[in-house]
Amino acid sequence: MTKTKEKKADHPPLKRGSGVTHVYETLRNEIIELKLTPGSPIDEVQLSERFSLSRTPIREALVRLAAEGLITTLTNRATIVSNIDFLNLADFFDALTLMYRVTTRLAAQKHRPEHIAEIQAFQDAFAQTVAEQDVLGMIASNRDFHVAIARAGGNRYYIELFTRLLDEGRRILRLYYSSFNDKLPQQYVTEHEDMIAAIVARDVSRADELARIHADQIVLQIQSYISADTRPNATLSL
Amino acid sequence: MTKTKEKKADHPPLKRGSGVTHVYETLRNEIIELKLTPGSPIDEVQLSERFSLSRTPIREALVRLAAEGLITTLTNRATIVSNIDFLNLADFFDALTLMYRVTTRLAAQKHRPEHIAEIQAFQDAFAQTVAEQDVLGMIASNRDFHVAIARAGGNRYYIELFTRLLDEGRRILRLYYSSFNDKLPQQYVTEHEDMIAAIVARDVSRADELARIHADQIVLQIQSYISADTRPNATLSL
DNA sequence: TGCATTTGCCTTGTCGACAATAAAAATTTT
DNA sequence: AAAATTTTTATTGTCGACAAGGCAAATGCA
Numbered sequence: 001m002t003k004t005k006e007k008k009a010d011h012p013p014l015k016r017g018s019g020v021t022h023v024y025e026t027l028r029n030e031i032i033e034l035k036l037t038p039g040s041p042i043d044e045v046q047l048s049e050r051f052s053l054s055r056t057p058i059r060e061a062l063v064r065l066a067a068e069g070l071i072t073t074l075t076n077r078a079t080i081v082s083n084i085d086f087l088n089l090a091d092f093f094d095a096l097t098l099m100y101r102v103t104t105r106l107a108a109q110k111h112r113p114e115h116i117a118e119i120q121a122f123q124d125a126f127a128q129t130v131a132e133q134d135v136l137g138m139i140a141s142n143r144d145f146h147v148a149i150a151r152a153g154g155n156r157y158y159i160e161l162f163t164r165l166l167d168e169g170r171r172i173l174r175l176y177y178s179s180f181n182d183k184l185p186q187q188y189v190t191e192h193e194d195m196i197a198a199i200v201a202r203d204v205s206r207a208d209e210l211a212r213i214h215a216d217q218i219v220l221q222i223q224s225y226i227s228a229d230t231r232p233n234a235t236l237s238l
Numbered sequence: 239m240t241k242t243k244e245k246k247a248d249h250p251p252l253k254r255g256s257g258v259t260h261v262y263e264t265l266r267n268e269i270i271e272l273k274l275t276p277g278s279p280i281d282e283v284q285l286s287e288r289f290s291l292s293r294t295p296i297r298e299a300l301v302r303l304a305a306e307g308l309i310t311t312l313t314n315r316a317t318i319v320s321n322i323d324f325l326n327l328a329d330f331f332d333a334l335t336l337m338y339r340v341t342t343r344l345a346a347q348k349h350r351p352e353h354i355a356e357i358q359a360f361q362d363a364f365a366q367t368v369a370e371q372d373v374l375g376m377i378a379s380n381r382d383f384h385v386a387i388a389r390a391g392g393n394r395y396y397i398e399l400f401t402r403l404l405d406e407g408r409r410i411l412r413l414y415y416s417s418f419n420d421k422l423p424q425q426y427v428t429e430h431e432d433m434i435a436a437i438v439a440r441d442v443s444r445a446d447e448l449a450r451i452h453a454d455q456i457v458l459q460i461q462s463y464i465s466a467d468t469r470p471n472a473t474l475s476l
Numbered sequence: 477t478g479c480a481t482t483t484g485c486c487t488t489g490t491c492g493a494c495a496a497t498a499a500a501a502a503t504t505t506t
Numbered sequence: 507a508a509a510a511t512t513t514t515t516a517t518t519g520t521c522g523a524c525a526a527g528g529c530a531a532a533t534g535c536a
Contacts (some may be wrong), residue, residue: 016313016314016488016489016490016525016526016527017313017314017488017489017527019489019490020489041517043516043517044517044518045517053490053491054490054491054492055491055492055518056294056489056490056491056492057489057490057491059298059518059519060297060298060301060489063298063301063302063305064301064305067301067302067305067306068305073518074518075254075255075497075518075519076254076255076496076497076498076517076518076519077497077498077499077517077518078499078516078517078518079517079518088394091392091393091394091395092395094344094393095393095395095396098336098340102336106332154329155329155332155333156326156329157329157330157333157399157403158333161395161399165395254495254496254497254518254519254520255497255518255519257519257520258519279487281487282487282488283487283488291520291521292520292521292522293488293521293522294519294520294521294522295519295520295521297488297489298519311488312488312528313488313489313527313528314487314488314489314526314527314528315487315488315527315528315529316486316487316488317487317488
């Protein structure tokens, strides 16, 4: 009766401390990509079988995920994938908008040539996914694009918070990504290009303005998805 | 040759999952209060003796501290208390100022009566420590005051980041707290009162203005301490 | 004496087993 | 049959021991 559809990887000994990182990153991605759905249980022994590790390193990865808020541990009982907090979405949008603005401003002030190349590369990848109507790819490359801008700004506190917010946003967007059949993505491509131009020109106030508009639009988009959701209890606790 | 000056507490079995939390909070405080100085080694077996626990729960507490950036693990080698990053202090000040402003703005918008009582209580405690010239108490109660304001604003992302920044600030301030013999503390009391008034009046722009001034002053104060530091290598890596 | 190599030690990383806790199932009692 | 109680079970929390890796001292060599 055990779910044996887990692929038991047989590459246990890569390097000494690398197993934890691998488990952490793998689970983190699976949570963000909703392969592990909110509320679903995380079983330590099951994971230890899957990754061919003992429970100790698995546990360490879970502690890190819990510190990040991606999983929730019910003491002595179970650990589950954290639910998406629809009730406090306003806080999320507020912080997201602020980080959009602050990071773009800082990038305009502090970027160096190599940063522009990196940003442009991610923007190209984003444009490609838009051209291919690869919605899941769009969500991922859009995130990479903005993280690159944040890195150009160089403030580690903003980078960390913004990354977390963008990844949380990926979870939300994936819930509604079937609704993506509109013209917005192409507009985002243009806005991204404008943002790059403002950053290159070191035009701080214009970068700020563009970031604000961009953020507002994304917030509106997500909100429209949610309000268009007809499921009666869709915005309940989970 | 073993340092036996650690007080071996003999209260191991309180409750099942509480040991980790206790170790985490204890070490966190000791790091912030510089009882554990930056760069000093954290020995797992030593801690397990001190807290009468096995290495496993100690390790879990350390993982959480590492996730927060308070300790640094040199893989397979050692784990040390994280150094204060003087090189990137500008980033710290930038984020700190932003959080001062944003949280105070939000508090003016969203506070409820019970929040004001809490804020005022911490402000009273702060005023008390100033009157008593209790510098260490000032640092702590000032932090509590601003965290209370952030809680009144209610945005968990800001609360978390701001708390982290304020606690990191406590580490820095403790390095220089002997320089506190000036008139600034009394001025901070007044500014705090003004901030409370603006919050109560729900005057968002005034709250923002006051927070900005307050932040700038604190930044200037810390910077003056650092520049007045005559130690040649005081601002090196550690 | 200076440098490369080896050996040993110290700390962390991993493991398998056991204990505790709480939910679920089974049993008893009314 | 319903409710309270006991037993079972599933999962996490903790433990002690071992292995691995890196650093430093010790050794060998030029």
